[in-house]
Each structure stands twice: as structure tokens, then as C-alpha cells.
Amino acid sequence: MREQEKKLPVLEIFGPTVQGEGMVIGRKTMFVRTAGCDYRCVWCDSAFTWDGSGKDRIRMMTASQIVDELISLGGERFNHVTISGGNPALLAQLTPLIQVCHEQQWTVALETQGSRYQPWFLEIDELTISPKPPSSTMETDWEVLDEIVTTLTENNRQFCLKVVIMDELDFTYAKQVHQRYDNVPFYVQVGNDHIEEQDTKQLLMYLLERYEWLVEQVMNDDVLRGVYVLPQLHTWLWGNKQGV
């Protein structure tokens, strides 16, 4: 089978919408969400990618089928695609998708938690490595993370580290990450631990308060110097809805 014809497990394709977080916050983009994750974060906002509840929505698609659907949804209105998961780094065969996006002159962003390396990381234009803090209940594999950061740095890739923060322990973890990789652009982000909240306004008020808390923590800290503190804009706008 030709590389291009290998199929990827896709859970959602949507947009154009606004990237709500991280190094390209605010960017007009399309989203492709792949199925499957090696993590089970207790507060995962996309648990349907791994807990079986989204199983019937998974479609096995070739790169060119994905591109066709992106164009049918977004027409001429976009030039940026974000690949998210789950953990897309579980997929060895992502190169054809990245290539067909580049052929369309689209910029490709991708987020992964840094538990696996893939050679196609080097082809991603805006790569976010987001290791998970203690509140997730997951354990960081520092050896793998070291290897990823070293490889990306040696290849002069544009990438960043991002840590979601729920509490004081997560904050301490974020400082560890920043100290270990102090030359990498570093983002801390307010975690949403109210993923069941259906009242968007209530959720906004809670998240705003948490953002204020995180801003204050970072401003008073002398380890977190070269750092960005951000909310999730899409949650402020749309709460816990999917597909926006």
C-alpha cells in the first residue's frame, strides 16, 4: 500500500474556528482530532478519544480524504490546520497528512504530551509539547521528554512547552519543567477541572478567578521569568461544548 493510502483514525474534523490556547492562541484554524491516547488524565476534556464513548464516531481516513473534508468545510477561508487528539504521536504514519497540508500551503500545528517521539515531529510548523502535571495522575517519562526536546532543539524547530495547572503541586511541576528546559518558550495554562459544568457563564467566572490566581502566582515567582500565562479562550467563549 502506498504511504498516502494508509488510513488514520479520525474522530472530529471541524472549523474554521479560533485556536483557544498555547503558542498560536487566537489563530484562525481547522481542527483534525485523532482517536486514541496512551494517557488517561482524570480531567481530560476529550476523554471520548480514548474511553470508548466515541468509538462509533471513529472514521478511518486517508490523508487526501481528510484534506477533501477540510476543504469542503472551510473552503477558501483558512490556511492553518491543527492536529490534536488524543495523542496524535501514537500514529507512525502522519507524514502523508502533513505533506498534503503543506502542498495546499497550509501551516500545520500539532499538540502532544511528550510521551512518544515521532520523526515527523520535525515536519510540524508549530509543535506544542504538553507534559501532564501531577493532578492528571499521569507520570512524566523524563527520558523520552529529554530526547524530544533535544532533537527539536538540535533541528532548530519552532516548538514550545505547555503545562496545564490546576493547583499548587502542578505549579511546582511547571517550575521543574521550565528549569529543566529553560531555553524553550514556556506556556502555563489554567486547567479546567469543571468539565461537567454546563452553565457557560458560571464556568467563565470560575475560570477567570483561576486565571487571576495563576497570573498572580507567576508574577511573584522568580523561576518563571520567560513565560506566558494563558487561559483557554474557547472554554471562556463556549464552555464545555465539543466541536467548536
Add this chain to the structure above:
Amino acid sequence: MREQEKKLPVLEIFGPTVQGEGMVIGRKTMFVRTAGCDYRCVWCDSAFTWDGSGKDRIRMMTASQIVDELISLGGERFNHVTISGGNPALLAQLTPLIQVCHEQQWTVALETQGSRYQPWFLEIDELTISPKPPSSTMETDWEVLDEIVTTLTENNRQFCLKVVIMDELDFTYAKQVHQRYDNVPFYVQVGNDHIEEQDTKQLLMYLLERYEWLVEQVMNDDVLRGVYVLPQLHTWLWGNKQGV
């Protein structure tokens, strides 16, 4: 008089705080606000820099006095300085300040509206050119703006264009700007035309609604493709307060 001893009109020095808008949104930074502006935008949120009301707060400071004050306020907790106004591009003698910041290993960001060029633009690490839309009642000098964009592009500088949007006319203006300079990273930002609102929560709800409106406009547009849509985070957090 030596270059270093020339004095700058400073209205505010504060931080560390979070950069609330534009290409470095979220960045932990210190602010230096200079006095004086060649514009009189009707919705200016810093009118005290030019309407006489802040006159008594202006201090004439040398570059090294400014650095001393930054260190006394921010200690070891920052490595980024944002110079804002007013319009700092009115000041011919900004090079010494930029240089002493660089000697401290601080990154320097600056925002100006693009009505004047200064040779020191080339020394700014993150330069935002923010031409003003029709709702400001100001007129864009396209010749000057062309010259600025051309010079920065030819010198491979990291810079962006940012347009504040209040209404449909401003949106049309933003499209013009993006079409004229389509290779420059482009930010559109929700304007705050409720600068007298004292109730921070009321203001937040209004600005959130306006952000939703702007996101929708941009998502449906096929001219604004390579674009970022952002709010002003500091206004969401702190409303119309100064010095935060």
C-alpha cells in the same frame, strides 16, 4: 550630553504583569509607558498620555534611571520589557533604553500606531504596528505605513500588524490592511468602547459578546485567512483600571 544621559518622558513604570494583547499575549512583562501622542483616538484607553490630565505625573528619566526602577519593582522576576504610550515613536532617542535593556538580557517589545518611522524600530525584538481604524476618527498615512512595513520586512525583523475593531467599518479597514501587507502576521482585536464602565463584570460580559461577534466575522471571511483574533486579557481581568 552623552546619548545615555538624554531624558525620556515617562508616565508609568509597572509590573511584572501579563501582556494582555497582541503577538506576545500572555507574556510576563514589565511596562514602561511614555508620554505624548500624535493621535487623539476617541476611544483611547490611555488618553492621560496626551490630553493633559497626566501632565503632573510625567517624569523626565534617563535610560539607566528607568532600568533602575524596573529592577527595583521587578527584581529578578522578569526578563521582558514592553514600551508603550502614547506613541513612543515620537521619541528619537530611544536607542539607549533599548540597549540597556538588552545588556540586562531582557527582550524588548514595543507598540506604535505606524504614523512615524524611527531607525530604532530595527532594534526592537517584538514590534507591533497598530494602525487605527475609522472608529478612532484618525486617518492612516499609508505612505508612512508602507515605508515602515517595507523597511522592517527587508531587515527580516519580527513584527506584526494589529487592528482594533469596534464595528463593521473597522472590520472592512482591517481587511484592507491585511490585503495590503498580506505577508505580515496579522492580529485583530476586540475594541473596548466602554472605557467609562466601572463594573468589571458588566464590562467582561460586553467584551465577551463582542469577541464572539468578531470571531464569527473572521471565521466566515475569505480575505482574513492567516489571522489571529484576540481579546484584551487585562481588560477581562481588571476592567478599565490603570497600572495593571
